[in-house]
Amino acid sequence: MTPEALRGYILEEAIAFLVRGSGYELLTVADDPEALRMRHNGLNVRGRGAEHQADVLGELRWTPAFSYPIRLFVEAKHRRKPVELEEIREAVGILADLNSRYAPGPKPHRPARRHSYKYAFFSVSGFSESATGYALAHEVSLVDLRASGFGPLTKAVSVATRDMAPDLAELGAAGVHPLAMLRATLRGALGRDSGPKGVPQRVRAYELWREVGDAVRRGKDEMPDAFVRLAVAALSLASKLRYEEPMLIGMPEAPFVLALRPGSMEDFRRYALEHGDHRVLLRPEFSGGRVEVTVLPMDRPSAYGLTFGLPAALEEYVLREGGDVRERLQRLKRFAFSHITVGYQGGDGEDRLVRLMYHPRDRDGGGWT
Numbered sequence: 001m002t003p004e005a006l007r008g009y010i011l012e013e014a015i016a017f018l019v020r021g022s023g024y025e026l027l028t029v030a031d032d033p034e035a036l037r038m039r040h041n042g043l044n045v046r047g048r049g050a051e052h053q054a055d056v057l058g059e060l061r062w063t064p065a066f067s068y069p070i071r072l073f074v075e076a077k078h079r080r081k082p083v084e085l086e087e088i089r090e091a092v093g094i095l096a097d098l099n100s101r102y103a104p105g106p107k108p109h110r111p112a113r114r115h116s117y118k119y120a121f122f123s124v125s126g127f128s129e130s131a132t133g134y135a136l137a138h139e140v141s142l143v144d145l146r147a148s149g150f151g152p153l154t155k156a157v158s159v160a161t162r163d164m165a166p167d168l169a170e171l172g173a174a175g176v177h178p179l180a181m182l183r184a185t186l187r188g189a190l191g192r193d194s195g196p197k198g199v200p201q202r203v204r205a206y207e208l209w210r211e212v213g214d215a216v217r218r219g220k221d222e223m224p225d226a227f228v229r230l231a232v233a234a235l236s237l238a239s240k241l242r243y244e245e246p247m248l249i250g251m252p253e254a255p256f257v258l259a260l261r262p263g264s265m266e267d268f269r270r271y272a273l274e275h276g277d278h279r280v281l282l283r284p285e286f287s288g289g290r291v292e293v294t295v296l297p298m299d300r301p302s303a304y305g306l307t308f309g310l311p312a313a314l315e316e317y318v319l320r321e322g323g324d325v326r327e328r329l330q331r332l333k334r335f336a337f338s339h340i341t342v343g344y345q346g347g348d349g350e351d352r353l354v355r356l357m358y359h360p361r362d363r364d365g366g367g368w369t
Helices: 003-020 085-099 129-137 148-173 178-190 201-211 225-244 265-275 312-319 325-336
Strands: 024-026 036-039 042-046 051-053 057-060 070-077 116-123 141-144 248-252 258-262 278-287 290-297 306-309 339-345 351-358
Touching (some): 003 024, 003 070, 003 116, 003 178, 003 225, 051 085, 070 085, 085 116, 085 129, 148 178, 148 225, 148 258, 148 290, 178 201, 201 225, 258 265, 265 339, 265 351, 278 325, 290 312
Parallel strands (some): 070 116, 116 141, 278 351
Antiparallel strands (some): 036 042, 057 070, 248 258, 248 339, 278 290, 339 351
């Protein structure tokens, strides 16, 4: 497994963790025999003409009105070159095969549970122009991780890759499937709290070892030291994403998502639970050729703050030479940021959604000041 591929796999699992906060449940077993089955390469989804491997597949916990239940493919690339047109074409082909599986034929079909499949591509190095245009035309979501808000995430993934690579190689040489071991360990670490302070690392590692299953461990009862180190790296990544560098996923009225960094996760959670959907101010800052926007509640700006960086293409649009930067920001607000839906976890552990509604002030400079 190359370092580039390993970074991509770890990034996919980290994004799956973040997407869960937006209401998606990670599917790891084939509990839908009509559509899902487990193969040697993992979970596969049956289409009209073929089966398609799904490294990371999520299902929205609720069904939108006038829609089928939604399932989301997540694919992430952590490499130097941008995602190209051919990779988007492959995603579009998968969606076409899956979403046409129940097309009517000459004979009526027996009732079956249908799903609407979506695809989201995440890339640390962006997307080519042709890939972007094709994705927009075919409703494939593209998430450019070059936006400043995603920096802590991509850095944490790079550190985890460096720490995990030697131990995965050692476990692979001992007869363990490295990718299966990697995904099982990361999902165990990201799916649980990292544990109370003072719990020995080896104890937490043993809990993960018991969870990865005999199919991955190949019946080995003794926990190798290489796995202990692997588990510690996975738990460290989980701690960074959950506590040290927490992030919320924001969904604006546009074909991209935002990485929202809370000044205090607890302050935001408390306000959102108390007020529900609420109006906000958007205050931009310009530094080093970058644009960062802070979201503040309109009625009490000191209650919390969420900061996000603009996606690269929008940042280039705002900062290009000529014209009025603030006027372009106002256009952008009307186009994309009038409503931002944010997924978060309430104090009871339940996933919740809150809408942040942009509200410009009348004569005192507006919400962008």
